[in-house]
Amino acid sequence: MRRRVVITGVGALCSLGTDSGTVWNNALQGVAPVSEVPAHWHEYADLRSRLWSPLPEIDFQALGIPRGEILRTDRVSLMGFVTAREALQNAGLALQESETSNVFSVPGLDALRTVIFMGTSVGGVSSLLQNQGNHLLTRRRAQLKQLLDEAGSQEAVDSLQRASELFASVSYPKRFNNFIIPMLMPNAVPAYMGIKFSIHGHNNAISLACASGTAAIGHAFHAVAEGRADAALCGGSEYLNDGYGAAFRGFDVAATLTTHNDNPSAANRPFDQERNGFLFSEGGAAVLVLEEYESAKARGAPIVAEVCGYAETFDAHSMLRSAPDGVHAMRMFDAVLQDAGIEASQIGYINAHGTGTELNDKIEAETIERYFGSGPRIAASKSLTGHTIGAAGALEAVFSVLSLKHQTSHACINLENPVADINFVREVGAETLDYALSQSFAFGGHNAGLVLRRVEQT
Amino acid sequence: MSCRDLTNLHRLVSGRADGQNQCIQRNTPGGYAVADKGDIEERVKKVIRELTGDKTLVIESDSALVDDLGLDSVDFASLVMDLEDEFGGEVNDEEAVKLARVSEIVDYIAAREQ
Numbered sequence: 304m305r306r307r308v309v310i311t312g313v314g315a316l317c318s319l320g321t322d323s324g325t326v327w328n329n330a331l332q333g334v335a336p337v338s339e340v341p342a343h344w345h346e347y348a349d350l351r352s353r354l355w356s357p358l359p360e361i362d363f364q365a366l367g368i369p370r371g372e373i374l375r376t377d378r379v380s381l382m383g384f385v386t387a388r389e390a391l392q393n394a395g396l397a398l399q400e401s402e403t404s405n406v407f408s409v410p411g412l413d414a415l416r417t418v419i420f421m422g423t424s425v426g427g428v429s430s431l432l433q434n435q436g437n438h439l440l441t442r443r444r445a446q447l448k449q450l451l452d453e454a455g456s457q458e459a460v461d462s463l464q465r466a467s468e469l470f471a472s473v474s475y476p477k478r479f480n481n482f483i484i485p486m487l488m489p490n491a492v493p494a495y496m497g498i499k500f501s502i503h504g505h506n507n508a509i510s511l512a513c514a515s516g517t518a519a520i521g522h523a524f525h526a527v528a529e530g531r532a533d534a535a536l537c538g539g540s541e542y543l544n545d546g547y548g549a550a551f552r553g554f555d556v557a558a559t560l561t562t563h564n565d566n567p568s569a570a571n572r573p574f575d576q577e578r579n580g581f582l583f584s585e586g587g588a589a590v591l592v593l594e595e596y597e598s599a600k601a602r603g604a605p606i607v608a609e610v611c612g613y614a615e616t617f618d619a620h621s622m623l624r625s626a627p628d629g630v631h632a633m634r635m636f637d638a639v640l641q642d643a644g645i646e647a648s649q650i651g652y653i654n655a656h657g658t659g660t661e662l663n664d665k666i667e668a669e670t671i672e673r674y675f676g677s678g679p680r681i682a683a684s685k686s687l688t689g690h691t692i693g694a695a696g697a698l699e700a701v702f703s704v705l706s707l708k709h710q711t712s713h714a715c716i717n718l719e720n721p722v723a724d725i726n727f728v729r730e731v732g733a734e735t736l737d738y739a740l741s742q743s744f745a746f747g748g749h750n751a752g753l754v755l756r757r758v759e760q761t
Numbered sequence: 762m763s764c765r766d767l768t769n770l771h772r773l774v775s776g777r778a779d780g781q782n783q784c785i786q787r788n789t790p791g792g793y794a795v796a797d798k799g800d801i802e803e804r805v806k807k808v809i810r811e812l813t814g815d816k817t818l819v820i821e822s823d824s825a826l827v828d829d830l831g832l833d834s835v836d837f838a839s840l841v842m843d844l845e846d847e848f849g850g851e852v853n854d855e856e857a858v859k860l861a862r863v864s865e866i867v868d869y870i871a872a873r874e875q
Contacts, residue, residue, distance in 0.1 A: 374843070374846060375839060404813070477845075482838065
């Protein structure tokens with residue numbers, strides 16, 4: 304017998320803001336941060352795209368995380384934690400601080416019956432990349448210095464001095480971090496949350512590239528629905544700034560990023576005919592608190608929306624291209640609607656994957672049109688946030704949930720000539736939304752979707 | 762120094778690697794702060810207390826790191842990083858693991874800074 308699962312709190316952090324309220328309000332205002340990537344990145348590679356969506360400054364120490372912990376924890380995990388803390392606060396689940404350790408407990412949750420599933424595509428790779436600089440360059444710099452000290456001629460001194468300056472211009476951590484392994488491992492994202500909140504239920508990192516966040520929420524939903532847990536912290540986190548643009552370059556050389564460099568505010572245009580790639584994002588995080596419905600109601604929890612269904616399918620086609628006929632995406636639609644026990648015609652809102660790539664946006668739009676027609680409202684949240692990869696599905700679930708709660712949606716930015724005639728949200732207004740589908744179509748060929756339902760707000 | 766993405770650190774041409782893994786403010790930038798032993802001891806105790814998060818921990822000058830304060834090898838791996846962060850400069854891992862008492866850490870830091 305499947306139990307109902309509700310969302311009692313959300314947290315979000317992305318280029319639009321460091322809490323869900325700010326993110327949501329800025330989304331309704333059409334705030335879509337985009338700027339030139341740091342200038343020094345161009346010294347290391349010829350980059351085709353020059354744009355990114357940077358995160359706001361976050362002072363983790365001011366947020367109460369001990370300084371030493373910040374040194375030993377990748378930003379991806381720190382972001383997941385502060386976002387989870389916001390979600391718990393919004394759910395009315397207070398934290399109790401330990402006297403003997405830098406951790407909390409959550410008295411309102413059964414620690415053994417709460418799971419933590421977090422999506423991330425690369426975990427703490429930015430820390431590894433930074434420490435790789437230390438690993439490769441420390442001894443070479445010392446050897447170069449020795450050559451300089453031993454140099455016989457002025458010409459040699461000048462050349463070696465110049466070489467030293469070139470080396471010195473690359474900054475890296477002075478110490479190869481003693482904790483680099485637990486920092487980089489993707490499971491550090493949920494594990495850090497579990498440790499900080501003293502939660503002992505299943506603790507999993509889920510890695511399906513751009514579908515990681517959707518899948519993490521979906522698996523958490525099934526765990527609670529099927530009685531394997533009573534509550535969950537679930538979502539996604541991603542941090543992709545290694546300081547020198549290596550991660551950015553990786554997406555750039557695969558020709559996935561927008562190259563509309565001369566018009567930054569118009570560059571990120573999912574589903575528009577002039578799109579030519581997605582907007583790289585520095586990162587993001589989003590967490591939902593899921594609870595079994597009866598116990599949420601019994602404790603008087605705020606109920607934001609309900610999770611009704613989850614499904615995933617796999618293309619087995621290409622690492623970078625969606626399967627052209629959309630047949631496996633439609634299998635996912637079939638499966639998630641069946642899991643939710645509803646018909647396609649009941650979906651009133653789709654939060655699309657909509658990255659802004661030429662090929663995949665076309666396939667997605669055509670697949671939506673073929674399967675759902677032009678009924679449901681279509682939101683492309685990445686037109687605001689850029690692509691946060693492992694956090695994207697979770698951020699988009701938050702947008703979907705808040706759209707259901709507030710019966711409105713943010714608009715699709717820069718959508719002037721849509722690639723298909725489906726019902727894109729072109730401006731913010733009142734909507735009638737009962738069921739929402741939040742979907743992700745990821746690198747690797749993973750197709751994942753969540754069905755969410757509006758709950759009457761009291 | 763604020764640096765989210767090492768942008769500002771990149772500008773430093775200092776002849777030595779001076780990066781911060783998480784780009785947080787340092788107490789003693791460039792640091793070999795000269796301080797008396799009493800001040801060093803207070804700061805060492807603060808580092809240990811923050812490392813363990815144990816607000817009830819009683820730390821004396823002659824407290825044994827392992828037997829009295831319960832530090833294990835993972836704590837020592839953290840301790841060397843936190844001491845470097847607090848006092849600047851380098852704390853050698855192999856030497857640090859031989860330090861048995863709070864007072865020996867204080868002596869190590871004081872000797873290093875002379």
